[in-house]
Amino acid sequence: xxxxxxxxxxxxxxxxxxxxxxxxxxxxxxxxxxxxxxxxxxxxxxxxxxxxxxxxxxxxxxxxxxxxxxxxxxxxxxxxxxxxxxxxxxxxxxxxxxxxxxxxxxxxxxxxxxxxxxxxxxxxxxxxxxxxxxxxxxxxxxxxxxxxxxxxxxxxxxxxxxxxxxxxxxxxxxxxxxxxxxxxxxxxxxxxxxxxxxxxxxxxxxxxxxxxxxxxxxxxxxxxxxxxxxxxxxxxxxxxxxxxxxxxxxxxxxxxxxx
Amino acid sequence: xxxxxxxxxxxxxxxxxxxxxxxxxxxxxxxxxxxxxxxxxxxxxxxxxxxxxxxxxxxxxxxxxxxxxxxxxxxxxxxxxxxxxxxxxxxxxxxxxxxxxxxxxxxxxxxxxxxxxxxxxxxxxxxxxxxxxxxxxxxxxxxxxxxxxxxxxxxxxxxxxxxxxxxxxxxxxxxxxxxxxxxxxxxxxxxxxxxxxxxxxxxxxxxxxxxxxxxxxxxxxxxxxxxxxxxxxxxxxxxxxxxxxxxxxxxxxxxxxxxxxxxxxxxxxxxxxxxxxxxxxxxxxxxxxxxxxxxxxxxxxxxxxxxxxxxxxxxxxxxxxxxxxxxxxxxxxxxxxxxxxxxxxxxxxxx
Numbered sequence: 001x002x003x004x005x006x007x008x009x010x011x012x013x014x015x016x017x018x019x020x021x022x023x024x025x026x027x028x029x030x031x032x033x034x035x036x037x038x039x040x041x042x043x044x045x046x047x048x049x050x051x052x053x054x055x056x057x058x059x060x061x062x063x064x065x066x067x068x069x070x071x072x073x074x075x076x077x078x079x080x081x082x083x084x085x086x087x088x089x090x091x092x093x094x095x096x097x098x099x100x101x102x103x104x105x106x107x108x109x110x111x112x113x114x115x116x117x118x119x120x121x122x123x124x125x126x127x128x129x130x131x132x133x134x135x136x137x138x139x140x141x142x143x144x145x146x147x148x149x150x151x152x153x154x155x156x157x158x159x160x161x162x163x164x165x166x167x168x169x170x171x172x173x174x175x176x177x178x179x180x181x182x183x184x185x186x187x188x189x190x191x192x193x194x195x196x197x198x199x200x201x202x203x204x205x206x207x208x209x210x211x212x213x214x215x216x217x218x219x220x221x222x223x224x225x226x227x228x229x230x231x232x233x234x235x236x237x238x239x240x241x242x243x244x245x246x247x248x249x250x251x252x253x254x255x256x257x258x259x
Numbered sequence: 260x261x262x263x264x265x266x267x268x269x270x271x272x273x274x275x276x277x278x279x280x281x282x283x284x285x286x287x288x289x290x291x292x293x294x295x296x297x298x299x300x301x302x303x304x305x306x307x308x309x310x311x312x313x314x315x316x317x318x319x320x321x322x323x324x325x326x327x328x329x330x331x332x333x334x335x336x337x338x339x340x341x342x343x344x345x346x347x348x349x350x351x352x353x354x355x356x357x358x359x360x361x362x363x364x365x366x367x368x369x370x371x372x373x374x375x376x377x378x379x380x381x382x383x384x385x386x387x388x389x390x391x392x393x394x395x396x397x398x399x400x401x402x403x404x405x406x407x408x409x410x411x412x413x414x415x416x417x418x419x420x421x422x423x424x425x426x427x428x429x430x431x432x433x434x435x436x437x438x439x440x441x442x443x444x445x446x447x448x449x450x451x452x453x454x455x456x457x458x459x460x461x462x463x464x465x466x467x468x469x470x471x472x473x474x475x476x477x478x479x480x481x482x483x484x485x486x487x488x489x490x491x492x493x494x495x496x497x498x499x500x501x502x503x504x505x506x507x508x509x510x511x512x513x514x515x516x517x518x519x520x521x522x523x524x525x526x527x528x529x530x531x532x533x534x535x536x537x538x539x540x541x542x543x544x545x546x547x548x549x550x551x552x553x554x555x556x557x558x559x560x561x562x563x564x565x566x567x568x569x570x571x572x573x574x575x576x577x578x579x580x581x582x583x584x585x586x587x588x589x590x591x592x593x594x595x596x597x598x599x600x601x602x603x604x605x606x607x608x609x610x
Binding site for chain 2: 037038051055056057058059118121122125126207208209214217218220221222223224
């Protein structure tokens with residue numbers, strides 16, 4: 001393929017960011033069309049970034065906040081993956097198991113993760129465990145649904161062929177079920193990861209001692225738009241890095257889809 | 260024919276009545292008043308509205324309430340209100356962010372902002388305050404409650420880094436302490452009374468005990484104050500009259516307080532309501548002018564209080580530099596009340 005064509009989307013993306021940055025500067029600094037009380041200028045955002053990076057804000061420096069949030073997300077995401085994916089696969093593979101689990105799952109599924117916060121605090125206290133539970137719940141639902149859909153989307157002729165060839169249950173799961181459902185599983189995991197970050201910020205609003213959600217909460221109490229922007233940008237960048245990491249794992253898990 | 264005449268006559272009567280009502284309504288100037296419900300310092304707004312005192316000075320209040328100081332301050336950016344009352348921490352924040360002016364003091368709430376401990380742990384902490392080191396304290400960060408708690412820690416020779424501070428709203432603080440998830444909490448009245456009465460918690464240190472003055476502030480948007488200084492003075496006069504009346508008619512005041520607190524979802528005993536009156540001093544016109552008066556080249560008592568609060572907020576990282584008190588605290592509108600014989604007499608009426 002033409003290398004220039006491959007690069008074009010990257011440059012288009014970079015150009016979009018440059019235009020946005022220029023518009024931001026023009027509106028907040030050159031023309032003052034937007035006051036700093038409503039949205040910070042780039043200089044104010046830079047100053048807030050320096051403050052949180054060097055001297056700290058909301059009881060910690062930026063790196064500690066990021067690491068704390070990443071830890072919570074990874075714990076919640078790992079728990080959701082380890083429980084949600086096998087559950088979804090089992091529901092997809094067995095009508096009897098689906099009939100057994102699905103009513104409960106359908107009842108729990110519409111409950112917003114944030115609605116669990118009061119109960120999570122009562123059950124697990126104000127520590128990180130309660131936040132991991134909330135994150136787990138948010139990530140669990142897409143993991144289950146997509147794994148289930150992935151199994152159901154496997155072409156029937158593949159299942160029939162495996163059966164005709166006398167594949168045992170373990171082999172069928174290993175060679176047909178999991179690889180066949182893998183694309184949908186990863187779609188679910190991407191959604192789960194996104195849900196983890198969305199929920200983390202809300203989970204850290206209550207009783208956190210560090211984390212990007214805690215920074216956003218504190219900045220909202222301080223009516224500190226520049227720090228809010230820094231907190232949001234930090235969430236965006238960290239989540240993007242984790243998504244890239246998941247994409248890397250996805251490519252290695254499904255080498256047949258690289259082309 | 261008779262019907263027609265009757266219809267015309269009734270039309271004229273209604274028209275005249277409407278015109279009269281319209282003329283009366285036109286005489287009243289609308290003023291947007293903001294406050295937080297079920298708080299002691301907000302009671303005068305309720306009483307003044309019930310008694311019709313705003314109308315007596317030509318004002319028609321349009322009230323808006325906020326669950327906490329921060330959203331209240333943020334709403335000023337959209338001109339959602341003109342004047343109001345709030346805590347001293349949000350007032351300072353509002354001065355820095357949105358150019359709000361502090362034009363008077365609602366009350367001295369130094370006793371009402373406090374550190375409370377659960378029943379099982381309170382005595383131990385009181386006997387040995389050093390044992391608070393390493394404990395978790397739940398509080399609303401960057402609030403007057405936070406200020407009182409940090410002053411208490413300093414009194415005991417402890418630093419903020421000696422404890423784990425977890426920030427949450429007042430309702431969550433009450434839940435966390437009631438459910439046994441935290442032994443120490445920073446609260447303000449009437450939440451302090453709720454915790455004492457419903458969960459058996461004990462107040463182990465207040466801002467007053469720690470020597471930290473925690474005033475409540477009467478605030479105004481600077482733009483509004485510039486456009487409508489007379490209305491600001493009238494608003495202050497109404498507020499001061501309401502305190503005069505409340506302090507002079509306590510049994511009736513308690514009954515109104517009960518109603519007002521219940522409207523805000525707060526139910527506390529009559530004893531606690533009486534305690535509000537005895538532990539939270541208020542200031543009449545002369546008292547306000549006295550604490551806000553700046554000696555030549557010097558700072559007023561109120562300046563001193565707010566300077567310390569600004570330093571606390573700066574230490575919390577809220578802003579890089581605390582605002583100078585004279586830049587946002589002014590007694591200009593109180594002096595306008597004092598200079599107007601009618602308004603002064605109105606502000607000092609206790610009936």
